Amino acid sequence: MEQINEIADKLKLLGDKTRLTILALLTDREWCVCEFVDLFDMSQPAVSQHLRKLKSQGLVSESRRGQWVYYSLNIDDKPYIRAVLNEIPSSQEVLSSMNKEINCDCD
Amino acid sequence: MEQINEIADKLKLLGDKTRLTILALLTDREWCVCEFVDLFDMSQPAVSQHLRKLKSQGLVSESRRGQWVYYSLNIDDKPYIRAVLNEIPSSQEVLSSMNKEINCDCD
């Protein structure tokens, strides 16, 4: 039962469209916070809080490089997450359906 | 984006330990409501409402036989759900870890 609880807790994070989109995008490459801020119609703190939740449950890792913080997927030990991400629209599809410009200067 | 939203809405249902357990159990066979009521430490209406949510999102089907109502999995058109259920503990594991007696008279 403990195992089901833990899995449910992690899956809860995928049950939000913003976080699911973030994870979909991270399947392709690491992303900088400012890119997400450009992408979503949402304040910078809102984005930051979603990333914090993903990080606190260990689904993403962060690494700071200069003034920018980059997030990447960290789900090698969570096959049930990988299984979902394999079945949802690709990073490219998600991105093109959003039709947004990303203007921050990271990299 | 519409597709991601829909997937997120359905995954939200898996982010609750009771509903995830219900789905795990239904991978094996159909279950009667009264069995779930016996299994979970929760009122009958609470169980009923979880089942209603799963049904309203099309993840389970119900069929009444006499006074009993049986639920079964309905996820053939949702590969991202199937993918999760394939990666979580089996029905048997879940059940034995719960260590509960099921005493209702359905079949």
Added chain:
DNA sequence: ATTATATATAAGCATTCAATTATATATTTA
């Protein structure tokens, strides 16, 4: 040093959610 940029945290608020109790409905049995 000061200012600008990127990110995180805190506090507050409206909404959603998961439970409860009470009640209604459907079916079976006596």
Added chain:
DNA sequence: TAAATATATAATTGAATGCTTATATATAAT
């Protein structure tokens, strides 16, 4: 028909969630 059993729905409540604005922190540039 009346009582018992199984299930669903309604109303309520407290906790959790996702956002906002305001503020703090970290790094870079002038």
